[in-house]
Amino acid sequence: MSVAQSEGDVPQVKAPARRNADGTYWSQTRRRFMRSRVGVAGAVVVLVLYLICLILPEFFAPYDPESKNAQYFGGPPQVVRFVDDEGQLSIQPFVYGVARKIDPKTMQRTFAEDRSVHYPIGFFVRGDAYKLFGFIPADIHLFGSADGKGHVNLLGTDRIGRDVLSRMIHGGRLSLSMGLIGVSISLILGAVLGTVAGYFGGVTDNVVMRATEVLMAFPTLPLWMTLAAAVPPDWSPTAVYIGITAILALVAWGTLAREVRGKVLALREEEYVLAGRVMGASHARLIFRHLLPGCFSHIIVVATLAIPSMIIAETALGFLGLGVKPPMISWGVMLNEAQNIRSIAHTPWLLFPAIPVIVSILAFNFLGDGMRDAADPQSEL
């Protein structure tokens, strides 16, 4: 109440200027959002992640995700240096070469830095060839070994010598896009069914709500696992990708439908909707022109907050070996290799894909929270 009152005082003082300054609902919302520092930070991180992983992974990754370094497998991350052993400063960063050693007792293979070899790191270097956006041939990478002779594996290599950083960047394409597409599908399903249920009420409402109840009566993760396990093993990778995304969406739409329905139920009783009905507007017009825009901000917020759980689900399924499978790369698939204690003890850098998972989850949560506060300033939480 106090918020409304204090705002109510302002227009009496300078009413003419206010209309201009306030603008439409959306520009108000945008301004409120820009005020939340955490929300903006979340938005920036999300955009950067999508730029790197979804749009230009081939450029940002130093190597092709499948190219193997036969000399350096299971190798630890190389440290970027500016000062060498003689204390000489070089402006160009470099990494040391590596020397393979075999422990005579345990026969365990280890790598040590070979301080006599310098591999300078260059930017915009030529490397593995790729097709930009799938059709423009290119071979420029953001960074890599400057002279092309050495190798730069900043996050180490996996068991068969593939660059972990490159795979991580390429894996993000799948992990991040699945969240986005999955949420979009469940958004459309949930918004349409929720609106219809709330608007028509009666039998329609009953059927939709019972359906969501059945969905929610199952624990989410085990249901996801069961459905993912039913994906036939002989499907092509693309089909598996679509199948898993559809499964993610299929399980998640229920919550969204319920939220939208609740909102529509409240809006339905508003006078402007009644006015529309009195003027003879059709059901479709009432729904799409009057009710849906009213819930729109709410829907976007709920969807944003649903993306992290989709990313977690994809990662968890891949991790368990039930989701997408190699040769496709996702963060879950990569973490699958870091599953047992032995690989964690000997090659802990295989755990690096956990970092983008956590970062993207946090970023989406911050973004969603900021958007919620901006779209609905009255709501607490």
Added chain:
Amino acid sequence: MLSFIFRRVVQMAPLLFLISVVSFVLINLPPGDYLTIKIAELEARGDSGAQFILGQYRERFGLDLPIWQQYWIWISHFVTGDFGRSFEYEREVGTLIWERMGFSVLLSLSTMLFAWLVAIPAGIFAATHQYRLGDNLLSFVAFLGLALPNFLLALLLMYLSVVVFGWSVGGLFSPEYLDAAWSPAKFVDLLKHLWVPVVVIGTAGTAGLMRLMRGNLLDVLRQQYVTTARAKGLPEGKVVYKHALRVAINPLISVAGTMFPAIIAGEVITSVVLNLPTIGPLFLRALQVQDMYLAGAILMFMSLFLMLGNLLADIGLALADPRIKLS
């Protein structure tokens, strides 16, 4: 009260039916499941022993009948405690689940205990010290705890304990106690192993509970009856613990009911990572080899727990809060 419970149970009946239908559909969904392979194998063998087992399966699961009759056979056996057969283990599903259920329940109860013991005091502290350093710190940790997926936490914790501290984790017992009879020493050994999964599984729940406790208590502390209590000159401790907390804790009861089944379902991945003898790894294994009667029964049990938890929460809330009307 009894009629309230009865009504709730009756309301659950159609939902139960639908859940069982969905479970049965899921059981039959995967093409080439273990039973199909098994049957092909038996038919290929073709001797009288194989024919005999084949006939048994046909009769027991109604394999030659239409699907809805198969469903009827399955569900009527299910309610009498015959959940089907695991073809991988060549054993009854009931005994397989039963062997592991004990540890799942033990793990869940310990996790809940942990979550409540940590979350309630932390939530009270955060609410009574709003926006101060302690509150901000706790809120930040809670946010992280909510955002971190369980299995990542398990992996990170495992990395820390194995590589940094050099402890052995994984499993619920050290090798020397695995087959030993129960003794005080074995119990201590169990406790030594139990804390890792409890922390891993409990983190998200603890964080959620803490935020809920903090929010509720803050709401209640702003109410007029609390101001009245303060105006009467009651000491602050009494205001918080006797007046405010009693009301603020009610919504947490409904959370408690849903937490137990959520933990049973949530421990699946963690148990796989930490190699625990609970339902989780059994479920995953069953899905991987498409041993569908086993997987379907576990899924069905998990949703039954979920419904039971909701029911218990409603009853508990009705008992604790006299303002809730039962009709």
